[in-house]
Amino acid sequence: MADTDLHEHDAEAATPEDRVQGEGRQFDEENRLKPEFVRQVRESLRDDNEDSTYDLVEPLHPADIADLFELLERDDRRELAGAITDLMSGEVVAELNDYVREDMLEDLPPEAVAEIVGQLDTDDAVQLIEDLDEGDQRAILAEVEAGDRAVIETALAYPEETAGRLMQRELIAVPDSMTVGDLIDYLRSEEGLTTEFWEVFVVDHRFHPLGTCQLSWILRTPRSVKITDVMKRDQTLIPVEMDQEEVALRFQKYALISAAVVDENGRLVGQLTVDDIVHIISEEAGEDTLLLSGAGEGDINEPLRDAYSARVRWLVANLGTAVVASAIIAYFGAAIEQLVALAVLMPIVASIGGNAGTQTMAVTVRAIAMNQLTKSNTSRLVLRELKVALMNGATIAVLIGLATALIFSPQLGAVIAVAMVINIIVSGMAGVLVPVTFERLDQDPAVASSVFVTMITDSMGFFAFLGLAVASGLVSM
Amino acid sequence: MADTDLHEHDAEAATPEDRVQGEGRQFDEENRLKPEFVRQVRESLRDDNEDSTYDLVEPLHPADIADLFELLERDDRRELAGAITDLMSGEVVAELNDYVREDMLEDLPPEAVAEIVGQLDTDDAVQLIEDLDEGDQRAILAEVEAGDRAVIETALAYPEETAGRLMQRELIAVPDSMTVGDLIDYLRSEEGLTTEFWEVFVVDHRFHPLGTCQLSWILRTPRSVKITDVMKRDQTLIPVEMDQEEVALRFQKYALISAAVVDENGRLVGQLTVDDIVHIISEEAGEDTLLLSGAGEGDINEPLRDAYSARVRWLVANLGTAVVASAIIAYFGAAIEQLVALAVLMPIVASIGGNAGTQTMAVTVRAIAMNQLTKSNTSRLVLRELKVALMNGATIAVLIGLATALIFSPQLGAVIAVAMVINIIVSGMAGVLVPVTFERLDQDPAVASSVFVTMITDSMGFFAFLGLAVASGLVSM
Numbered sequence: 042m043a044d045t046d047l048h049e050h051d052a053e054a055a056t057p058e059d060r061v062q063g064e065g066r067q068f069d070e071e072n073r074l075k076p077e078f079v080r081q082v083r084e085s086l087r088d089d090n091e092d093s094t095y096d097l098v099e100p101l102h103p104a105d106i107a108d109l110f111e112l113l114e115r116d117d118r119r120e121l122a123g124a125i126t127d128l129m130s131g132e133v134v135a136e137l138n139d140y141v142r143e144d145m146l147e148d149l150p151p152e153a154v155a156e157i158v159g160q161l162d163t164d165d166a167v168q169l170i171e172d173l174d175e176g177d178q179r180a181i182l183a184e185v186e187a188g189d190r191a192v193i194e195t196a197l198a199y200p201e202e203t204a205g206r207l208m209q210r211e212l213i214a215v216p217d218s219m220t221v222g223d224l225i226d227y228l229r230s231e232e233g234l235t236t237e238f239w240e241v242f243v244v245d246h247r248f249h250p251l252g253t254c255q256l257s258w259i260l261r262t263p264r265s266v267k268i269t270d271v272m273k274r275d276q277t278l279i280p281v282e283m284d285q286e287e288v289a290l291r292f293q294k295y296a297l298i299s300a301a302v303v304d305e306n307g308r309l310v311g312q313l314t315v316d317d318i319v320h321i322i323s324e325e326a327g328e329d330t331l332l333l334s335g336a337g338e339g340d341i342n343e344p345l346r347d348a349y350s351a352r353v354r355w356l357v358a359n360l361g362t363a364v365v366a367s368a369i370i371a372y373f374g375a376a377i378e379q380l381v382a383l384a385v386l387m388p389i390v391a392s393i394g395g396n397a398g399t400q401t402m403a404v405t406v407r408a409i410a411m412n413q414l415t416k417s418n419t420s421r422l423v424l425r426e427l428k429v430a431l432m433n434g435a436t437i438a439v440l441i442g443l444a445t446a447l448i449f450s451p452q453l454g455a456v457i458a459v460a461m462v463i464n465i466i467v468s469g470m471a472g473v474l475v476p477v478t479f480e481r482l483d484q485d486p487a488v489a490s491s492v493f494v495t496m497i498t499d500s501m502g503f504f505a506f507l508g509l510a511v512a513s514g515l516v517s518m
Numbered sequence: 519m520a521d522t523d524l525h526e527h528d529a530e531a532a533t534p535e536d537r538v539q540g541e542g543r544q545f546d547e548e549n550r551l552k553p554e555f556v557r558q559v560r561e562s563l564r565d566d567n568e569d570s571t572y573d574l575v576e577p578l579h580p581a582d583i584a585d586l587f588e589l590l591e592r593d594d595r596r597e598l599a600g601a602i603t604d605l606m607s608g609e610v611v612a613e614l615n616d617y618v619r620e621d622m623l624e625d626l627p628p629e630a631v632a633e634i635v636g637q638l639d640t641d642d643a644v645q646l647i648e649d650l651d652e653g654d655q656r657a658i659l660a661e662v663e664a665g666d667r668a669v670i671e672t673a674l675a676y677p678e679e680t681a682g683r684l685m686q687r688e689l690i691a692v693p694d695s696m697t698v699g700d701l702i703d704y705l706r707s708e709e710g711l712t713t714e715f716w717e718v719f720v721v722d723h724r725f726h727p728l729g730t731c732q733l734s735w736i737l738r739t740p741r742s743v744k745i746t747d748v749m750k751r752d753q754t755l756i757p758v759e760m761d762q763e764e765v766a767l768r769f770q771k772y773a774l775i776s777a778a779v780v781d782e783n784g785r786l787v788g789q790l791t792v793d794d795i796v797h798i799i800s801e802e803a804g805e806d807t808l809l810l811s812g813a814g815e816g817d818i819n820e821p822l823r824d825a826y827s828a829r830v831r832w833l834v835a836n837l838g839t840a841v842v843a844s845a846i847i848a849y850f851g852a853a854i855e856q857l858v859a860l861a862v863l864m865p866i867v868a869s870i871g872g873n874a875g876t877q878t879m880a881v882t883v884r885a886i887a888m889n890q891l892t893k894s895n896t897s898r899l900v901l902r903e904l905k906v907a908l909m910n911g912a913t914i915a916v917l918i919g920l921a922t923a924l925i926f927s928p929q930l931g932a933v934i935a936v937a938m939v940i941n942i943i944v945s946g947m948a949g950v951l952v953p954v955t956f957e958r959l960d961q962d963p964a965v966a967s968s969v970f971v972t973m974i975t976d977s978m979g980f981f982a983f984l985g986l987a988v989a990s991g992l993v994s995m
Contacts, residue, residue: 061752061753061754061755062752062753062754062768062772063754063768063771063772064755069892071764071889072764072767072768072771072889073889073892074892074894076892076893076894079892079894080894102752102772104771104772104773108889111890111895112892112894112895114898138890225737228734228737228738229737229738229739229740234738236732236734236735236738237734238734239716239733239734239775255713256716256733256734256737257713257714257715257716257733258713259737260702260705260706260733260736260737261705261706261711261713262706263706275538275539275579276538276539277538277539277540278538278541287548287549290549291539291540291549292796293796293797293800294540294549294581295539295540295579295581296581296793296794296796297793298716298775298792298793315775315792315793315796316773316774316775316792317773318796319769319770319773319792319795319796319799320770322796322799322800322803323770323799323800323803323888324803326799326800326801326803326804327803327804327806327884327887327888329804329807330806330807330810330880330883330884331880331881331884333807333811333880334810334873334876334877334879334880335873335876335877336876336877336878336880336881339877339880339881339884340881341881341885341890341891341895341899341902345902345905345906345909348902348906349906349909349910352874352877352906352910353909353910353913353914355873355877356870356873356874356910356913356914356942357913357914357917359869359870359873360866360870360914360917360918362869363865363866363869363870364866366865366866366869367862367863367865367866370861370862370865371862374858374861374862377854377858377861378855378858381851381854381855381861384847384851384854384861384864385844385847385848385851386844387861387865388840388843388844388847388864388865388868388976388980389837389840389841389843389844391865392836392839392840392843392972392976393833393836393837393840396811396812396832396833396836397829397833399811399812399813400811400812400813400816400829400832401813402811403807403808403810403811403813403816404808404813404816404817404818406807407804407807407808407816408818410804411800411804412548412549412550412585413588413615413818414818415546415550415551415553415556415589416553417551417553417556417557417589417590418588418589418818421591422818425818425822425825428822429822429825429826429829432822432826432830433826433829433830433833436830436833436834437830437833437834437837440834440837441837465833495869499865499869503865
């Protein structure tokens with residue numbers, strides 16, 4: 042992997058404003074590239090004016106160049122890549138949205154992709170390659186320099202979305218016999234060490250981590266102090282097979298900047314740094330919104346076919362639950378024929394029940410995702426949700442009951458009020474218990490809970506309302 | 519603020535397993551405290567056995583002690599705080615859930631809270647104080663040491679959820695005339711400097727940031743090199759009034775470890791470090807799930823009254839939209855009396871439309887939150903969603919159309935099939951356009967979109983289906 046040159050960060054001939062990332066005339070107040078700027082680039086591309094395109098793009102940070110690609114149409118992306126080849130750093134490629142990157146790489150010959158791979162850190166290189174299909178992977182790896190290839194292949198041998206895939210192999214590990222002075226001399230004298238590190242790992246002769254040393258502690262300590270007297274012995278070790286969601290939670294919980302990754306024998310094999318983990322924290326926290334809605338990956342760059350197949354599967358599942366609800370209505374068909382007001386009001390009961398269930402489900406799924414909910418406090422949450430449901434149910438029942446009594450009849454008002462309370466309680470309980478059950482069965486509660494909760498809230502809404510109408514003698518069957 | 523002692527991190531008499539955070543007999547495989555362990559602590563508290571409680575809790579990391587508090591009942595929390603007073607470090611208090619912390623602090627005298635405040639970093643102290651009501655704030659600040667009080671009061675003068683509230687005042691800033699050697703000598707010799715820094719800020723004589731220096735670059739560079747030759751001039755400066763959501767996006771986008779915070783005159787006034795920002799990244803990414811469902815803050819520790827008031831407001835709003843849908847059904851009352859099958863089938867149309875709308879809305883809200891959607895690509899997204907809606911609509915229409923034709927009549931099958939296509943398209947478009955419109959009006963799309971999208975999908979579902987049934991001559995009005 043290319044080593045970062047210590048001095049590469051000096052901006053050449055940049056104006057002072059250009060040096061503040063994400064500000065200046067190209068950006069709106071929310072740090073997004075302005076539509077006018079994107080239009081300018083597009084026009085310059087369509088005029089085949091490579092120099093003016095280059096001048097426009099050159100002041101941007103790699104992350105902003107990646108954003109620019111995502112904002113352009115598919116064809117313009119290819120043009121742009123051609124016009125700014127020497128700005129197409131590994132960092133730009135690493136920052137690109139997965140779908141956009143995959144799409145762009147597909148058009149490139151394996152040698153060109155291999156060249157990009159050579160520029161990247163191990164973790165970014167793995168991320169780039171793992172999304173490609175196996176044939177492309179082999180073709181590209183064949184072109185990659187042998188040392189890098191071995192590293193990438195080792196990483197790819199770990200399961201997807203694990204620490205082994207995410208980690209950087211480049212790290213600083215030193216023996217526990219060193220002093221602070223020895224360590225600084227070692228860092229200064231060794232060529233080829235990474236400069237991307239925030240902590241130094243102290244290891245024993247078997248390469249087992251003994252402790253971690255923040256760089257600030259090293260800098261503030263006299264040279265003669267032993268490294269073992271500066272290091273922190275309490276540390277978070279990440280097993281190489283740990284799932285990325287779990288890794289993200291550890292970084293959050295223990296406020297980590299970097300962490301040692303160890304293999305099954307406890308040997309230090311890599312490091313994870315928080316700048317790579319923030320993407321995962323955001324992804325994992327945001328994906329529940331998408332999963333609960335049945336929108337799959339939900340990325341706006343996802344190919345049409347994938348979006349269709351993820352979403353239609355969900356709609357078909359919901360068609361199934363809707364049919365169950367319909368069957369309940371059909372069962373009460375005679376009652377509806379007697380009193381069409383039932384048909385008018387029944388969607389209200391189902392809809393409010395659905396909302397109440399969704400609220401509780403969202404709270405529960407989020408608490409599970411944040412590791413806040415365990416067997417120790419589940420019964421407390423259930424009790425709490427029951428109380429909220431009672432309060433919500435009572436409030437809504439009074440509103441809809443009075444309105445119905447005024448517009449239709451007092452008896453129908455009473456029926457809908459009672460049905461509402463029942464349905465909000467049932468929905469609230471379903472919203473907690475369904476995700477908790479999935480979690481106990483080791484299933485992702487965000488994926489499957491919605492279908493079940495919807496089925497319960499819809500069916501129970503219609504059943505409670507129509508059933509009560511019959512039971513109260515308002516209509517007969 | 520208390521300065522971190524360089525050597526405090528040496529674990530005293532810890533067994534090797536205890537040194538790996540979040541592992542050992544107290545934890546399940548997902549790094550949560552085991553219910554058995556929580557039960558043990560609870561029993562020991564109820565037996566009034568302070569020593570055994572202390573021994574149980576002592577090996578835990580502060581973040582895990584905070585988790586333990588959250589898992590216990592309200593009364594047990596107070597007992598625990600009493601039993602482990604000298605483990606109740608600022609870090610434990612800072613890691614506590616806001617609601618749990620507030621509840622616990624309310625019982626303490628202002629002097630005790632002031633003592634905790636004295637132990638904390640500025641940012642944590644501010645976070646602790648800002649949630650309390652003004653009277654309590656004043657009482658506590660009166661007990662805080664004058665220097666700390668001034669710092670906290672300055673921070674509280676900035677609006678909530680801005681960089682000014684989040685930042686640490688403690689940072690390392692050095693003049694651009696220094697060499698690497700000068701810097702290291704300065705760091706070693708100055709007493710009272712923070713050890714919580716990951717980058718050194720280089721400033722001019724007016725305290726304007728000129729560049730940023732990663733500690734690893736300093737450690738790898740000979741003493742004689744000028745600091746201006748090692749620093750990176752391109753930097754992300756965070757204005758003190760920047761909203762925390764925006765701050766979180768910058769940290770993510772530019773992979774920042776720390777960033778300089780500047781006041782309106784461009785002077786360096788504080789720093790933000792990524793370990794404080796990861797909480798916000800996770801919070802901001804996760805809150806959309808809760809906002810879209812109308813669950814408010816959605817924290818399982820939120821007081822009952824707050825949860826009720828947030829959720830019932832939403833249910834009442836949805837009651838309003840459900841009434842609109844009901845009015846449409848009422849308008850077609852005569853048609854339903856003629857053909858009760860309409861009442862049986864109409865919830866299916868509305869329900870699938872609702873799902874399709876929720877999917878598109880989730881995708882759009884997420885893209886807006888991630889700054890992926892701008893005026894440059896909105897029309898592309900609308901077109902894409904139209905295509906997905908057409909494909910989804912066609913698939914579902916065939917399924918439900920055929921089933922209806924077989925069970926009821928071919929004509930009713932045709933009516934529901936066409937209604938389904940119309941409704942899925944309308945819902946899909948509403949799911950994009952409603953949140954985009956709110957965003958353009960500078961409103962949070964996650965807060966208000968659901969109510970509008972639901973109203974559109976419900977009403978249009980019923981209207982399209984019942985209206986087509988009449989228009990096709992299947993029933994008359």
